[in-house]
Each structure stands twice: as structure tokens, then as C-alpha cells.
Amino acid sequence: MIPAPVRRAGLVVTAALAALLTLATPAAAHGADAPDGTDYRAEVSTIAPGRPGLAARMIEAGARLELTNRTGRDVEVMGYSGEPYLRIGPGGVYENSRSPATYLNRTIAGDTQLPPEADPAAPPVWRRVSDGPSARWHDQRTLWLEPGPPPQVGADPTRQQRVRDWVVPLRAGDQTIEVRGTLDWLPPPDPYPWWVAATLGFLLIGGAGLVPAGTVPGVRALRAAGALLALGGVTTVALTVGRVLDAGAEGVGGVLLGLVGGQAWTLLTGLGAIAAGGYALARREAADFALALAGACLALFAGVTNLAVLSRSVAPVAGPATLARIAVTLALATGTGAVAAGVLRLHTAARTTRPTRPTRQTRPTHPAHPHPTLTP
Structure with a gap:
């Protein structure tokens, strides 16, 4: 018991x-596609030209790029074909439903099927996704998505080495801004x-x-x-x-x-x-x-x-x-x-604490009584 x-x-x-x-x-789905660990280190180097209130960093072991805009003016993130992809500003975060990057960046593998309305040459159709000043997304320019390692890493995987420098272009009004960073291989x-x-x-x-x-x-x-x-x-x-x-x-x-x-x-x-x-x-x-x-x-x-x-x-x-x-x-x-x-x-x-079973007692043996002898 x-x-x-x-x-x-x-x-x-x-x-x-x-x-x-x-x-x-x-x-359960929060950060479901974030890696449990990786050997590729993605880092933001600089924003050029810099603006007070505009900051970028890598999060989730480099799986996502985060851009925070507190400048008081809208800043657009450009997609892979140079089209407007995200708009971040005082009114919150908006995504362009016509940009292919809107769908490709939803997973770290970038394997989302594009809908028919995805057209980088079409005029933007903005859809609000957040009321905060920050946007976070998987950006293929900052990641290594190939199944095998880069050639230089395959030749010598025991040495830390640069995979590539990357750039994510932004636009603020008529000014072009670049988020610049690096992707490095670190030996496990x-x-x-x-x-x-x-x-x-x-x-x-x-x-x-x-x-x-x-x-x-x-x-x-x-x-x-x-x-x-x-x-x-x-x-x-x-x-x-x-x-x-x-x-x-x-x-x-x-x-x-x-x-x-x-x-x-x-x-x-x-x-x-x-x-x-x-x-x-x-x-x-x-x-x-x-x-x-x-x-x-x-x-x-x-x-x-x-x-x-x-x-x-x-x-x-x-x-x-x-x-x-x-x-x-x-x-x-x-x-x-x-x-x-x-x-x-x-x-x-x-x-x-297991109870012990009682030992079986044997009846005491008594000496046999002799049968009485009948006297004539």
C-alpha cells in the first residue's frame, strides 16, 4: 500500500x-523553428548611415533579425527583389502582402509556398501585424540555408572563418540605409x-x-x-x-x-x-x-x-x-x-516497512494416552 x-x-x-x-x-509554436543550437554565428555590425532611435540585432541564436525604429518616422525594409517588404514606424509594423519576402520569411527554411498575389513588381498592399516599434523575421541574407557547409568550411571545419558579409537594405523617405552584418562558421x-x-x-x-x-x-x-x-x-x-x-x-x-x-x-x-x-x-x-x-x-x-x-x-x-x-x-x-x-x-x-507474514504454528504434541485395561 x-x-x-x-x-x-x-x-x-x-x-x-x-x-x-x-x-x-x-x-508550443513560439519560436518553433528557432534552432536549439548552431555552428553559424550571425551578427549585426553597423547601420549605415546611423540614425538615433534605429537599432538592429540578431536574436534566437541568429535565426531572426530584429529591427527597432524609434525615430518617429517610417522606415521600410526592402525584400529580395528590392520591393517594400516591411514598414516600421510610429503606427506600428506593417507587412506588404504583395512581397514574396512576406511569405518566404515565415520559416527559417524559406520554403513557404508563394500565393498568386505575391508579386514584387505590384504596388504594395500594407497589412498591420503589430502596434510596437520592432519587427522580427527570418532573413535569408543573414542565414546559411544550404544542406552542406560552405566550400571553405568543408575544406577546414576546425578553423573559425568568415562565410560572408551580408546587407539588408532599408529606406527612410528618399534615403537608403543599410543594416550590415557578418556570418561566421565556429567549430563545434x-x-x-x-x-x-x-x-x-x-x-x-x-x-x-x-x-x-x-x-x-x-x-x-x-x-x-x-x-x-x-x-x-x-x-x-x-x-x-x-x-x-x-x-x-x-x-x-x-x-x-x-x-x-x-x-x-x-x-x-x-x-x-x-x-x-x-x-x-x-x-x-x-x-x-x-x-x-x-x-x-x-x-x-x-x-x-x-x-x-x-x-x-x-x-x-x-x-x-x-x-x-x-x-x-x-x-x-x-x-x-x-x-x-x-x-x-x-x-x-x-x-x-513490508509487513512480515506470521509464522505457521504447529500444535504441541501430547503423549498418547494408553487405552484403559479392562479387568475381568
């Missing part, structure tokens, strides 16, 4: 996972050391489940596993914030909206790991169950889903890619280790 605290914890976790699924489902890192670190962490934390639970070392082992799981949760929350910032979020409100709308699974997984770690540190009932369940979620939603970070040079996270690899490695190590420790401790507890 499952103990009552474990049943209650299971019900709470089930309800939390159901709420998490409800929150995450509408946002060796994932082997990160896998070794994750495996060692798994063995170290999982070994806590082998220490007898009813002893002082067992209590210390439980607390150590809980502390390390909480550390994995903290780094997962930081990783989640880094992904939101890399997706273009600005300000506290933008970060919160990105966390709830696009990274709900990973965020709640990290918070759950922190809570389960605190549960173990406090030696609460069902702490072993909480360790195992939170560890499984952490390993899956923060570790496995971000494995590409370990073998790609550019991670979809604001800041150095090395920090992202450390966070993913910690999620894998602490998550899988907590699962092992929790399951082992639950197994030991189940064996200890």
Missing part, C-alpha cells in the same frame, strides 16, 4: 503537471567532457540512495542530494531566462511574458526542482518521492531537450555558450542522480 504522504504528493504533482500542460500548449565543441561530467554527477548523487536512510549518514546523503537538485533547479531557471532574453525580450515585463508564454515547461521544472530540493533538506515526508519525480522532470525538460547545446558552438541563450553548457550538464547530472537516489531510497523503505 502506498503511504498517505506519497499519495498526497502524487496528487499535487499531477495537478501541477496538468496546469503546466495547459499553460504550455498555447505557446567536443561534447565528450560534458557527458563525462554529467555521468560522474549522476553516479555521485545517485549513490546517496545506497546510504541507509535511518542513519545519520543517510540523513546527510538525503540533504546533499536535495541541495544539488536545488542547484540544478537554480541553473535551469537561469538558463530559461537566458533563452527568453535571446528571443528578444526586453524589460521585466517582457521577460515575464516570455517565461509564461514560451518557456513554461522549463521554468516550472526548475522551480519544481528547487522546491523538491528544499523538501529533501527539510526531511519532509515523501521527500524521496519528490526527489525522484522532480529529478525526472529536470533531466527531461531541462537536460534532454537542450542536448544540442553541448555539441553546438552557438547556443540560443543570452551570454556565453559555455555557461549554457554548464547549466544543461547540471540539469542532466542532478536530475538523473536525484531519480536514482529517490528510487533507491523508496525501494529500501518499501523493503523495510
